Amino acid sequence: MKSYTTYTIVEEHQGLTVEVYLKQVLNYSGRKIQKLTRQKGIVLNKKTVFLQKKVKTGDILRVLTLDDLSYGVEPEPGPIxxxxxxxxxxxxxxxxxxLVHPAGQTSRGTLSNYLAHYYQQQGAIYTVRxxxxxxxxxxxxxxxxxDSNTQTLLDDxxxxxxxxxxxxxxxxxxxxxxxxxxxxxxxxxxxxxxxxxxxxxxxxxxxxxxxxxxxxxxxxxxxxxxxxxxxxxxxxxxxxxxxxxxxxxxxxxxxxxxxxxxxxxxxxxxxxxxxxxxxxxxxxxxxxxxxxxxxxx
Incomplete structure (x- = not known):
């Protein structure tokens, strides 16, 4: 089942194109936007949308959550x-x-390794972020x-x-x-x-x-x-x-x-x-x- 992240357009972003909103507001890379476009993963008000479409206040933009392919670290059993x-x-x-995450000569025995194993036990693949x-x-x-969308928003x-x-x-x-x-x-x-x-x-x-x-x-x-x-x-x-x-x-x-x-x-x-x-x-x-x-x- 596909998962989407939903955004409601606020007044200050009215008039931006979908592409500009994705790049400037959500910090999506051009490469990621291309991938989403190929998968028809950008939906405005329940319709697949062109990147040059301008958004209005109150519009609902849904963006496909792209599946992760790896944990980014080696899963390792450990207490969390x-x-x-x-x-x-x-x-x-x-x-x-x-350590929170592998660094320097340390590649195992970190909280991130243990979290990757937890995800693995749940049958899910999430890159540890x-x-x-x-x-x-x-x-x-x-x-x-x-996911990368959530990472960008939390970083902000x-x-x-x-x-x-x-x-x-x-x-x-x-x-x-x-x-x-x-x-x-x-x-x-x-x-x-x-x-x-x-x-x-x-x-x-x-x-x-x-x-x-x-x-x-x-x-x-x-x-x-x-x-x-x-x-x-x-x-x-x-x-x-x-x-x-x-x-x-x-x-x-x-x-x-x-x-x-x-x-x-x-x-x-x-x-x-x-x-x-x-x-x-x-x-x-x-x-x-x-x-x-x-x-x-």
Whole structure:
């Protein structure tokens, strides 16, 4: 059975041709549009349409979802914790110590390999498409798109800020002021190539934080990102002189936790196709809770 993604034309796009709408609004490549045309996969108001047809406010455009031919990674049995799933996307709770996707010399043993195996067990082929990444030692919510259309829309949500990510972290010391914004550019570390640092010639980086609880010698923070630089939260909190507990790269390790006490706690975003909001929360891992118990006790 063929699957379609449905779009309702809004007033600001009235007068665009179908081809321009597909390219400029939905970010379809010319090659993909050609493939859709060959398969009669572009339907306007229930009729197959020519690319030069102009759209009007309220028109209903349906676009064929092209089948994936591979997972993009090697399926591998492994545990996954499912937080949300529908026909367009899936959200997983990544454990600390696991890469989101193969990188460098690592081609197996990642969350993406395990997700590909999950798809395989369901009898489905979806290319594994992570919309964002978490550091290896950071736990929590990661969203994956099941098709290229959904990936494009979620990528746009991420860029424009409507895909909202909230983190929680336990940091050293009492943060003063308890609520604030860290606005400090981040670039390459001057001497350590695998690290990042606050660097006035770096890229703009903005992190908002709020203290949820203060303990003896530590604080539980809620953090949101206005930008998405590599290691941003970790670099900014170290720059603030409140490094995350257990962060060996930007602070120091802790016997209480195997990685750093940083957790991607929640995601909130509009569904890319259906007219509703999605809100997902990831439960804290055991060692994160152990850090909280240690400092609150």
């Amino acid at each position: 914790e499912l937080l949300y799933e529908d026909g367009y996307l899936i959200v997983l709770n990544k454990p600390s110590g696991l 992570p919309i964002h990444r978490l550091d290896r030692e950071t736990s929590g919510c990661v969203v994956f798109a099941k 949500f991420l860029k424009e800020g409507s895909l909202k990510r909230t983190y929680q972290a336990v940091v050293n010391g009492i943060v003063d002021p308890p609520v604030g914004t860290i606005n400090a550019p981040i670039g390459p570390h001057p001497t350590k190539p695998n690290r990042r640092a606050v660097n006035q010639r770096g890229d703009e980086a903005i992190t908002h934080y709020k203290t949820l609880q203060s303990f003896s010698g530590a604080s539980l923070l809620e953090l949101t990102l206005a930008t998405g630089r590599t290691h941003q939260i970790r670099v900014h909190l170290s720059y603030l002189e409140h490094p995350i507990i257990g962060d060996r790269m930007y602070g120091k390790g802790s016997a209480l936790i195997s990685g750093q006490a940083l957790h991607a706690f929640s995601l909130h975003f509009p569904h890319p196709v259906e007219q509703r909001e999605i809100a997902v929360k990831a439960p804290f891992p055991t060692d994160f809770l152990r850090v909280l118990e240690h400092y609150s006790g």
